[in-house]
Amino acid sequence: MIEFVHRTILVLFSIFHYTIQICPEEISHSGISVTWHQTPTANNIESDPLCYRNETLVKRNCSNSGWTPSLDDVGPCLKVVKYFDINSCPPGYHKISENNNAYCYQIGEPAAWNSPCFASGGASVITDLSAAEIEYLLNSLKATNTSRYFWLPAMRQKLFHPVVWTIPGPNWGQRVEGSDFLSVIASFSKNCLVLDIELGLLLTEACAKIYPSLCFYINDLYYPTQCPDGYHSFRFKLDNGTCYGIEKSEQAMTYNDFIREKCPKPMYHSEYELTRFIFKKISEISRLPDDVWCWFKAFDESHFLNKPGKEYERGGGPLSIEESLFGGIINNAGVLGLINSSSVLPCMLCEMEVIYGKTELMFEYNEVQKRIFLTVYYPSGLWKYDSNDKGIQCFSDAKGFVKVVDVNDIPFIEIKSVLKEEIDLGQIEKIVYIIDLVTDSSAQYWCEGHTINFSFIATEKIVANPKGNKVHVFALVIKHYVLPDDIEDLDNLTDLITNVTNIFSANKVLLMDIFDYSLDHMMILLHLHVDIEDVHKDESLNIQDTFSSLQHKAKVELPKYNYTFVNLSSSIYCLPTTSGDAIELDWEMTPIGHISAPKQFCLQANGLPVKRRCMGSYVLGGLWGAVEGSCDSTYEPSNTTAFLYLFVKRQMPDYTSNFLTDGLNFVLGDTDIIIPADIYYLSMSLQSVLDLAEENATSVDTGDIDNIAWVMDRMMILDYNYLRLAQTLNSTNVILDSKLGSEGVSNALCTSGCGVRPGAPIISHAVDGAYELIGIAVGGSPCTRRSMRRRLNVEPPIYIDVYPYVAWIMNVIMAYQVPNPYPLNVMQLDSGPSKCAFVI
Numbered sequence: 001m002i003e004f005v006h007r008t009i010l011v012l013f014s015i016f017h018y019t020i021q022i023c024p025e026e027i028s029h030s031g032i033s034v035t036w037h038q039t040p041t042a043n044n045i046e047s048d049p050l051c052y053r054n055e056t057l058v059k060r061n062c063s064n065s066g067w068t069p070s071l072d073d074v075g076p077c078l079k080v081v082k083y084f085d086i087n088s089c090p091p092g093y094h095k096i097s098e099n100n101n102a103y104c105y106q107i108g109e110p111a112a113w114n115s116p117c118f119a120s121g122g123a124s125v126i127t128d129l130s131a132a133e134i135e136y137l138l139n140s141l142k143a144t145n146t147s148r149y150f151w152l153p154a155m156r157q158k159l160f161h162p163v164v165w166t167i168p169g170p171n172w173g174q175r176v177e178g179s180d181f182l183s184v185i186a187s188f189s190k191n192c193l194v195l196d197i198e199l200g201l202l203l204t205e206a207c208a209k210i211y212p213s214l215c216f217y218i219n220d221l222y223y224p225t226q227c228p229d230g231y232h233s234f235r236f237k238l239d240n241g242t243c244y245g246i247e248k249s250e251q252a253m254t255y256n257d258f259i260r261e262k263c264p265k266p267m268y269h270s271e272y273e274l275t276r277f278i279f280k281k282i283s284e285i286s287r288l289p290d291d292v293w294c295w296f297k298a299f300d301e302s303h304f305l306n307k308p309g310k311e312y313e314r315g316g317g318p319l320s321i322e323e324s325l326f327g328g329i330i331n332n333a334g335v336l337g338l339i340n341s342s343s344v345l346p347c348m349l350c351e352m353e354v355i356y357g358k359t360e361l362m363f364e365y366n367e368v369q370k371r372i373f374l375t376v377y378y379p380s381g382l383w384k385y386d387s388n389d390k391g392i393q394c395f396s397d398a399k400g401f402v403k404v405v406d407v408n409d410i411p412f413i414e415i416k417s418v419l420k421e422e423i424d425l426g427q428i429e430k431i432v433y434i435i436d437l438v439t440d441s442s443a444q445y446w447c448e449g450h451t452i453n454f455s456f457i458a459t460e461k462i463v464a465n466p467k468g469n470k471v472h473v474f475a476l477v478i479k480h481y482v483l484p485d486d487i488e489d490l491d492n493l494t495d496l497i498t499n500v501t502n503i504f505s506a507n508k509v510l511l512m513d514i515f516d517y518s519l520d521h522m523m524i525l526l527h528l529h530v531d532i533e534d535v536h537k538d539e540s541l542n543i544q545d546t547f548s549s550l551q552h553k554a555k556v557e558l559p560k561y562n563y564t565f566v567n568l569s570s571s572i573y574c575l576p577t578t579s580g581d582a583i584e585l586d587w588e589m590t591p592i593g594h595i596s597a598p599k600q601f602c603l604q605a606n607g608l609p610v611k612r613r614c615m616g617s618y619v620l621g622g623l624w625g626a627v628e629g630s631c632d633s634t635y636e637p638s639n640t641t642a643f644l645y646l647f648v649k650r651q652m653p654d655y656t657s658n659f660l661t662d663g664l665n666f667v668l669g670d671t672d673i674i675i676p677a678d679i680y681y682l683s684m685s686l687q688s689v690l691d692l693a694e695e696n697a698t699s700v701d702t703g704d705i706d707n708i709a710w711v712m713d714r715m716m717i718l719d720y721n722y723l724r725l726a727q728t729l730n731s732t733n734v735i736l737d738s739k740l741g742s743e744g745v746s747n748a749l750c751t752s753g754c755g756v757r758p759g760a761p762i763i764s765h766a767v768d769g770a771y772e773l774i775g776i777a778v779g780g781s782p783c784t785r786r787s788m789r790r791r792l793n794v795e796p797p798i799y800i801d802v803y804p805y806v807a808w809i810m811n812v813i814m815a816y817q818v819p820n821p822y823p824l825n826v827m828q829l830d831s832g833p834s835k836c837a838f839v840i
Helices: 002-019 131-144 255-261 272-286 491-504 539-561 639-648 659-667 676-696 705-716 720-727 785-790 805-813
Strands: 042-046 050-053 059-063 066-068 079-081 094-097 100-107 149-156 163-165 192-196 201-205 214-218 242-253 293-296 303-305 311-313 326-331 336-340 345-353 360-366 371-377 392-396 403-405 413-415 430-436 443-450 456-458 462-464 471-481 508-517 521-531 563-570 577-580 584-587 611-617 621-628 748-751 761-765 771-779 798-803 826-831 834-839
Touching (some): 242 255, 242 272, 255 345, 360 443, 360 462, 471 539, 491 508, 491 563, 521 539, 539 563, 563 621, 659 676
Antiparallel strands (some): 094 100, 149 163, 242 345, 293 326, 392 403, 471 521, 508 521, 611 621, 771 798
16 A cells, blocks of 8 residues: 555656756856746747847747757857836836836845945935835735845944934935834834835844845936046946946947057946946937947957857956957847957947046034035045935934934035046045034034945044033933833933933933943933033133032932932043142143143153043043153253243243244244154144134234245254154144134135145235235145246136145144245246235
């Protein structure tokens, strides 16, 4: 009986196996590559795309013995045909719905969450879709039977923070917000976003799970970049640094002649369907006639056809152009073909590189206007979603957790240059945007973006405090005890903020971070915005009094609410303190990120003061680092060192207004005796000049042009090793933080002429003969060989970025040197009604 059952099963299996004979998928590599899809037994099966040889459609049969003829016997495809709807989604992408051509989506391979869609330009998001489109999308995804869950490009950056989109473009850093038809459930214990197509929900999940990804694109082939004339960049080609176009010739040329004379890099891509789709679009833009065929690169250099039509791989290295027997051809319908490369055609499909400069960002806060200025140098190097995208996104923690802030749509300044095939370093391309403050309280601001190759680029973070010294921000860390069931309930945090506001009588309390939690407690970081009473003339004493009062309240009042006080610090400074090692040293209030020298005169054996860094950040607060170095009691200061030290300590008020003249003449009179401490105190003296001038509204005498030239010349001969050594005391460059320095490179001067070197003093020559120092040139237009010979340039006016003179001096002192401006060689160039003197 058992043997009979076995035989029956074997017979049934044989019958079943016979009836479902399937021929596997095969991909040909002979001629133009095509795919023969997996299929059951059938005759006259066509390839994808359709394969032609000698104008005859090639077909195959699938029988019990497999494919006939075999792939080796099919022969090369010399022409392939597949028709596209240019208004639909490109090959490999899918429409959101039957009636929506505005968006396309693509399914990625299953993997752990790893910034999906980021480097493919998939910068659209699912929450942009309507209810009907979401429903159609969910049904389409179910029909693929791929997965229930799909990764989306969004995640929580830190514990308890909101989930934000992580794709370049205008959605970068935006919070994921649900809708009535697509809800978001974001568990605090899971950080990465998935789409659940069964429930129609957006959920957070553990990032290590393996799911396919889902990326969305606007269905717009055009990608906003700068390409050479006649060339275009396309969104769906993964190489965003490439432009595509058609090179034409009135006299038809062979494949090799086109490469030698007009097209060094013919267009090639292994994804033939996408290549044909792109070419069809280029043909439409170029109005290529229907009967015209163009050359294109059909093969990788390591593969080609031999004379009988069989493909082979060269073992001794890549094929040279001269060895090619066949060249690829294409027409405006996207039909591919192969012909002898010695034939002649009127055009070739070519590639060129996108034209762009190296993008740099500068971020500045103007305390008078209470506005932030973002300067983007070479914005052409930024990746942009569309023509309306600025390529940058700005952020602030003004309301606690980070949020996107608006950038004014109309640029404050825009300087465009006509970029040629190669960037001319003398051409200036920049744009200046205004960012309005989102609050009248102290807050941190910064901007981020991505370059064309998706490299991350960001500004420094700056703190804007419109209320100045009247309100100060303190960072408070407390331990908050909660029940396990309340960990994800933020309502109890609302009560906490209310309680803390009342305890400290704060103007505002912001939840900045939750950086630790367990089953029964959270470690919470809050910012207290507190009024500062103007009791003392010294700002640091007022802040210190407020700090002491807050610290006392924290220790006494917080335990009454079951909160444990952990730490309190200023978000702007390290507050005054005393260190008591071998010698007791007093340390003044110092901005976070800066290095300070003690009040006492205490030099090391290397000629530098002992130092101490103020560490921390605006969010976490300031924290003093360890004292570096020890005092050398045998060190005798020179008159120069003593003068500078006393000036920094504001014990020589008579020199405030004329420090840049008489003071610098004394200090730089003998550069041989300058020591590293002198360079440090000199930079601090210049900072004091700026601060005192601002506080007392006094003017600073910069002297005449002869004095300026002398000072600059003396500074250029300072010992470079001493400059570098002194720089260790100013790693954050106090120079660029100065009030005057912050007005720097966002100012531009329009003038004629060329040959302006970075570091050149820009002097305005008024009609009455007086000279006035405008600033220092940071960038300008170099002279061409012709204009250098003539020493004048009659070409259109150029823009020169102007940097303040005093800030430039400080920059040189702290070893952030610019090229030697050769101050004794000055020429004058016409510049409208007045004249400007430039060093060349």
